[in-house]
Amino acid sequence: MRHSAKFFMVAAATVSAGLLAAGPAAATPSTTWRPVPDVLHSGCSWKEHKASKFISFANCAFVTADRTHLQSMMIVENRSTKKVKIEGLITTNFGGDIHCKLSDFNPGLHTSCLGPTKPMPAGGPLATTKLIMNGLPDEI
Numbered sequence: 001m002r003h004s005a006k007f008f009m010v011a012a013a014t015v016s017a018g019l020l021a022a023g024p025a026a027a028t029p030s031t032t033w034r035p036v037p038d039v040l041h042s043g044c045s046w047k048e049h050k051a052s053k054f055i056s057f058a059n060c061a062f063v064t065a066d067r068t069h070l071q072s073m074m075i076v077e078n079r080s081t082k083k084v085k086i087e088g089l090i091t092t093n094f095g096g097d098i099h100c101k102l103s104d105f106n107p108g109l110h111t112s113c114l115g116p117t118k119p120m121p122a123g124g125p126l127a128t129t130k131l132i133m134n135g136l137p138d139e140i
Contacts, residue, residue, distance in 0.1 A: 030099040033086070033111040036075055037062075044075060051136040054080035057088075059129035059140040063120070072096040072115035074129050081107050087132040088113050094121040102132075 044058035060073040072090045088100030092115065100113035130139040 028089070028097045028099045029116065030101055031113060032101050033076075033103050033105070033113055036110045036112045037073075037114070044073075045140055047138070047140050049131060049133050049136075050138045051133055052080060052084075054078065055084060055086075055131075055133050057129065057131040057138075057140070059090075059127055061125060061127070064117075068120055069117050070094070070096070070120055070125060071117045072098065072125075072127055072129075074100060074113045074131065075110060076105065076112070076131060077110045078105050078107050083107060084134050086111075089130045089132075090115050090127055091130075092118075092125060092127040094118045094125050096125075096127070 039062065044060035046056055046058045049055040049057060056077050056079070058075040060075060062071045062073060064070070072092050074088050074090055076086055076088070078084060083104055083106050085102060086100075086105045087102040090096065090098050090100075090113065095118045096115040098113060098115035105111060128139055130137055132138075
């Protein structure tokens, strides 16, 4: 069952580092995990992964100052003492979908996956953020 969660808006300047190019044959573009951008993300919706209380992930959005464009983002933190494998998928109602490739994720770190910057949809943005950790999916 899919659940859509209203994005928590994070007022911020355009995050130019998050602009991504899609591969020509990809239905949903893919990207690698990257450092968490140095911008305010306190309005994100956080959840502990159902497979481990030490792995948390967040559903976020950055909005341009003029509120005409936004960018989806997933943040993951590993508070455990073990390396895990993570993969993510953000599905939106505004074309901000992104697949976050399977990757090793070391203990004590934070990482993020940024979708493309897109126009703000009429009626507001909706998104589902799915984190697959060691093969076990969970979503916000």
